[in-house]
Amino acid sequence: MLHPVFHPAAWVAALTAGMIACSAGPSMAQNASGGDGSWMRRHDANRDGLIQRSEAPAAVARAFDALDADGDGVLSVRELLRGRAAAEARQSGGTPAPPAAPSTRPETLADPVDDAMQSLIASRGLAGAAVIVRRVGSDDDVERRYYGTYNAESRVPIASATKWFTGVAVAATAEQAGRSLDMPVGNCIPGLAPDRAAITVRQTLSHVSGLPSLGPAAERAHADLEASVASLMRLPVVGAPGEVFVYSGTAMQVAARCAEILAGKDFRTLFAGTITGPLGLTRTGFAAEGAPVTGGGLWSTPHDLEQFTAMIAGRGAAGDVRVLSPEAFDDISRLVSPAHARIVEIPDAARGFEGMATGMWCERALPSGACAVVSSAGAFGTYAWVDYEAGLYGVFVVQSRLPDVWPTWVAIRAALGSR
Known part of the structure; x- marks a missing residue:
């Protein structure tokens, strides 16, 4: 823990x-x-x-x-x-x-x-906020409230809440290609030094790749993911894979680049084919120019976040749409890190969590390693979560600072029975 x-x-x-x-x-x-x-x-x-x-x-x-x-x-x-x-x-x-x-x-x-x-x-x-909480496996709203200027279509930057979108997109691409997330990135990205080639896709998505954290500005300062990853892979590592936990979106650029090569498509196109298209997320996307910031660059709306979180609550499916098979979803929703890794960088809000699954936080894990509560939160305060034990999932959307709004989010969850 x-x-x-x-x-x-x-x-x-x-x-x-x-x-x-x-x-x-x-x-x-x-x-x-x-x-x-x-x-x-x-x-x-x-x-x-x-x-x-x-x-x-x-x-x-x-x-x-x-x-x-x-x-x-x-x-x-x-x-x-x-x-x-x-x-x-x-x-x-x-x-x-x-x-x-x-x-x-x-x-x-x-x-x-x-x-x-x-x-x-x-x-x-604050200008406003959205609070949506629903019951898993039903069409029942527990809470649906919009405050101030916010409504279902209010489009905001969701920062690191992007990470579980990217994790699912990479997992769906790997499943379609018949590949495991535990494959070394060298299997899909040519020309890497041996120590970099040995990093697995899962390690890049669970923050134990050993790669440094550069931040969104450095990640988007390239024309595409190929250039972004080539630049990243020339930098010194923080530690050996599996030995250090560095919360960062930078390593996720590598996972996304690997997915591009597996799919034979640029990441924006494969993202539309695996996530936004099937789920009908018409107002979710990355900036049109430069390399997509796959760990923190999405803009989205309360409606679209709700639809995506409903798919997480449905263990890979939302209604008749299945994004991941049950087996693939179980694979990405088990506790992975930090395990025995030394923690170098982690958000304060996550210090009470068990750790990371693949591309998403594992707030609470069962003895089997399956995550009973999964979530994703962004620096601007947006937070989405699924509590399988309580049978609830929710989306909280705001533009603020996560440390300022976090106590309110956990208090609301507690008041509704998700602890």
């Missing part, structure tokens, strides 16, 4: 407690926030995802009445989120959000999703 897995509601509570405690000095804030997830385990004695007055540590107890907006004697996710926003506003010199009026609704009728989103949008000054 990368790090002990966080209880999502606990994470929000921990962050809030840390912010409240900041007024008492950094050391108290650090102790209250419990970066390893231990804060909630210590204080939420009955494991109900709420903080009772009797459970609250001193730093939270001093602010308990101010945080307990509905006066019910417990602190909910909604109240903790409001407390977080108010604390941030005070620290930044802004105007804190006004305290919530006592609720006249029974707690069972409260709307934690809307409350959390309204708090996020107000505190971050």
Whole structure:
């Protein structure tokens, strides 16, 4: 495991407690926030995802009445989120959000999703957002909400949420060609040095190839993937394949180039043939010029992201459309890395995950290695996930910073029963 897995509601509570405690000095804030997830385990004695007055540590107890907006004697996710926003506003010199009026609704009728989103949008000054959550294997919406200027066709850059699109496209191409993702890239890309040729396609998609992270600007600074990969392969490696975990889209350029050669088509064309065409994703695509940034260059919409995530929820199929066979999907949705690799670079939001599958995060794995929760998130805050155990999948679309919106995303998931 990368790090002990966080209880999502606990994470929000921990962050809030840390912010409240900041007024008492950094050391108290650090102790209250419990970066390893231990804060909630210590204080939420009955494991109900709420903080009772009797459970609250001193730093939270001093602010308990101010945080307990509905006066019910417990602190909910909604109240903790409001407390977080108010604390941030005070620290930044802004105007804190006004305290919530006592609720006249029974707690069972409260709307934690809307409350959390309204708090996020107000505190971050966002233009809007989309929240779509559905049940796996049905046509039932659990949540479908658009805020501000956003609607189903709002087109935004999704940054690293691109990665599982690319992973599926490469896997579909390999399956069609009758090739394994564990083949060395030297089997499809000629002229590589022996150490580079031995890297497997799966290693490039699960961030243990040993190749360096260059960033999107360097990746798109070439006319096509052939030139992009040729430039990358001349650079020093970070470590031997399988020995270092470097979260990066750069190595995915190699996987995409391999797919181009297997298919005999440029990546944009094979991407249209394997992903956007079959799934009807009419507004998802890479920039028209330069090498496609296969680890972070897609633009998409809430509708298209929902359709793609529905295919992930359907284990390779959405309705009558099958993108991957069940066997191929099972192959890419098992835990791969970091295994025994040394972690060099990883997003903070993923430190509570088990690791990477092939092209997607494996948030929680079963003893068999199959991933019970898979996801993909981008630096601008877009996040899509499937929780097979809870029977839920969802898409959260926004343009912000992932660290700023991440606590709200995990709180909403927790409120809906996906932990």
